[in-house]
Amino acid sequence: MEFKTFVFYFLAMTLIYAAARVVTLRNPVHAALHLVLAFFSASGVWMLLEAEFLAVALVFVYVGSVAVLFLFVVMMFDVGADHLREGFRKNLPVAALVASLMLIEMGCTLWLRFSTSAERALPHAGAGYSNVKVVGRLLFTQYAYPFELASVVLLTGVVAAVALTLRGRRAGRSANPSEQTLVNPRDRIRVVEMRLDRPGAENDLKGGE
Amino acid sequence: MTLAEIRFVLPDFRLAGAEIFLLFMICVILIVELFVAKKGSETARKTAHALAQLALAGSAALICTANASGVALRTFSNTFVSDPIADVLKLAIILAVSLSFLYSSAKLPGRAALAKAEFYALTLVATLGMMVIVSAGSFMTLYLGVELLSLPVYALVALDRDSASATEAGMKYFVLGALASGLLLYGISMIYGATGSLDAVTVAGRLFSPRGNRIVAAFGVVFLVAGIAFKLGAAPFHMWVPDVYQGAPTPVTLLVASAPKIALFGFAVRALPGALAALSQDWQAMLLVISATSIAVGNVAAIAQTNVKRMLAYSSIAHTGFVLLGLSVGVVDGSAANMINAYSASLFYVLVYALSSLGAFGILLLLPGSEGEGDISALAGLGARNPLLAAALATLMFSMAGIPFLAGFFAKFSVLVAVVAAGSVWLAVFAVFFSLVGVFYYLRVVRYLYFDSAAPFGHAANIEAPAFLKALAAANALAVALLGVFPNALMAVCVYALSRSIFM
Structure with a gap:
């Protein structure tokens, strides 16, 4: 076995393991970290295909920002994923059956198709070949x-996020000294005479609260 | 590196003029909102509404003038197609969105969460997405169009964030919509793997060539068709439809139920007969199962509903089934003789359905207070409270049910003719049977309109709504009635558009 093949299988297995853990782990933080691992392994596979720019972009964009954002969100909100798992056990047998049937069918089809075709050598690029240049030119x-x-999709994302979350400008919590000095004690407190010896006074108290 | 060196062909921007203008106007609406009047005021909403209508009118004008040659033209490295079918679908989409803006202006002033410029801007982005879909020349643009359509609609459904049902519907729509997008992408990646191209014409050519990798492409077709069915809301991928239609605020339901159906018909036509004609056996069989299931499930489940919005949601599933039924009988035994007939019947059907569904939800919007949220008792005694609206709604219900000499009847009839011409008589019988089942719940609405009294429900004696909106609803119903008597003009447009388009 060539060393490159070994590296490929190692990366591919890590990728599959990590991806499986993302959906099976109970702890959301661990799941997010496995997602990072999955992104890294995928970028390794791209590196093997000599798509360096895409590999680096994957690490920068997904590991560097998206996954970190995930982690922030997961840590800031206490995401209890437990309610998502209600019925997991109940539905597992049927789901597993359907999934494995699909997996076998897909495997058979794709295997029959691609196992016979000989592995084509990648068109080898020269030393002066720039990935970034080609991607940029196509783009x-x-x-x-x-x-x-x-x-435009990104712009829509921004507009939609603002439309869904902005609730107008909230008044700050800082105190305004000039307003504080102008306050009149009578605006703040009012002394009310309450006679407790009157019958039914307790009810008045409760109702007054 | 100079422009000549990278061999950059300047695209023909004029062909995409409508899209460019619409995007420009979206930005204008967002910016103008910052400066005009007070945020959330009625003036601000009216300004945004006027600008949105202007944007739609301008786009429609640009569509009419951009490519009057009647020949399919491609630009932007073949990712953009301008042909008669794209023009017809775009004009229909613009009309539907414009009407839905008009109808929703009846309810928006009372709802602060919805009455803002973002409502108009997001709807216009969705319109842009629909226009991108119908003139997409490659799978890449098809997918981006679908995302551009879906993302703003998710936000619109949840825009009324103080309503628990709206946010739940938005969440459900988002999750299932993301799943559908995943299916689409998976299918597209398989097709790319099989053909090495995303361009619709190239894909079609490579699949017809003997070296084409048909099995892997067929594999992609499975996911692609499932994705389309998900987005269209056809059974068995329809779970989100009733919840979203009912949970979303009615102005948004109005939008979701009309224009996107037209755009997704465009998606199906571009992707299936357009790019994957070589695999018509495979996707026709899938569409056949999906459409038969949809017609059965939609019509049967609608019977049990007491909420009009939910009932119309199930009815939309059944109508989607009819649209897909037409698409599934185009190629018979390798001959495309039935193609124009079947597809133009489908196109006619989807246009008529969009028009009737706009009218029906529009009339719900005109009902006062919370009655527009769809409880069927809100319709009780409408015949006495406002005879015009009641007659309009009854006409629309009769049309949807397929009562003769209304547009819905002719639409069903032409689809069924195509089905029979393809030799599937049993399928036509099946569709007719379930349509008859469906007549029940449409007639129940009519019963509430005319034979139930409003008194037990404490409804106001008359309907307060702007006179021009009542007139619009009546005109809408009248159009549906007239299209049933004189369907030829619209049908001729459908046939012309399909026969002159790129995939034929």
């Missing part, structure tokens, strides 16, 4: 329209 020529659309 701004052939894929200019989809690229612009993706930017």
Whole structure:
């Protein structure tokens, strides 16, 4: 076995293990960390395919920002994932059956198709070949329209997030000294005479609260 | 590196003029909102509404002038197609969105959560997404269009965040919609793996060539069709439809129930007969099962509903079934002779359905107070309270039920003719049987309108709504009635658009 093949299998198995743990772990923080591991292994696979730019972009964008954001969210809100697992045990047998059937069918189809085709050697690029240049060129020529659309999707995300969360400007908690000095004691407290010897006074007290 | 060196062909921006103008106007609406009047005031909403209508009108004008040649033109490295079918679908989408804005102006002023510029901006982004879908020349743009349509709609459903049912519906829609997007992407990646291209024309060509990897592509088709069915809300991928229709605020339901159906019909036409014609055996069989299930499930489940919005949701599942039924009988034994007939019947159906569903939800919006939230008792005695609206709603219900000489009848009839022409008589019988089952719940609405008294429910004696909106609802119902008597003009447009388009 060539060393490259060994590296590929190692990365692929790590990827599958990590991805499986993301959905099976109980602790959301651990799940997010396994997601990071999955991203790393995927970027390793891309590195093997000599797509260095994409590999680095995956690490920068997904590990560097998206996964960290996940971790922030998970840590800041106490995400109790337990209610999501209600019925997990009940539905597991049927789900497992359907999933394994699909997996076997997919495996058979794809195996039959691709096992016979000989492994094609990757077109080997010269030393002066720049990944970034090629991706950039494609992005701004052939894929200019989809690229612009993706930017509109991001704009929509921003607008939707603001529309869903902004509740107007909230008054700050700082005190305003000039208003404080102008306050009149009579606005703040009012002394009311309460006679407790009157019958039914206890009810008045309760109702007055 | 110079422009010449990277061989950059300047795209023909004029063809995409409508999309560019719409995007520009979306930005204008968002910016103007910052400066005009007080945020959340009625003036601000009216300004946004006027700008939104202007944006739609401008886009419609640009669509009409951009490519009048009647020939399919491709630009942006073939990712954008301008052909008659795209133009027809885009105009229909714009009309539907414009009508839904008008109808929703009846209810928006009372609802602070919805009456803001974001409502209009997000709806316009969804419109842009729909326009991108129907003129997509590659799977990449198809997918991006779907995302551009879905994302703002998720937000719109949940926009009234103080309503528990709306946020729950939004969440459900978001999760299932993301799953559907995943299915679509998985299918597209399989097709890319099989053909090495995302471009619709190239994919079609490679699949027809003897070296085409049909099995893997068929595999992708499975996921693609499931994704489309999910987004369209066809059974067995329909679980989200009733909850979203009922949970969403009615102005948003109005939107979800009309224009996206037209756009997703465009998606199906672009992706299936367009790019995957070589695999028509596979996807036609899948569509056949999906449409038969939808017609059965939609019509039977709608019977049990007491909420009009939920009932119309199930009815939309059944109607989606009819639309897909037309798409599933285009190619018979390798011959495409039935194609134009079947697809134009489907197109006619989806246009008529969008129009009737706009009218029906629009009339719900005109009902006072919380009656528009869909409890069927809100309709009780409407015949006495407002004869015009009641007659309009009754017409729409009769049309949806497929009572003869209304548009819904002709739409069902033309789909069934195509089905029979394809030799599947039993399928036509099946569809007719379940349509008859469906007549029950449409007639129940009519019973509430005319034979129940409003008194036990304490409804106001008359309906307070702007006169022009009542007139609009009546005109909408009248259009549905007239399309049933004179369907030829619209049908001719459908046939023309389909026969002159890129995938034929």
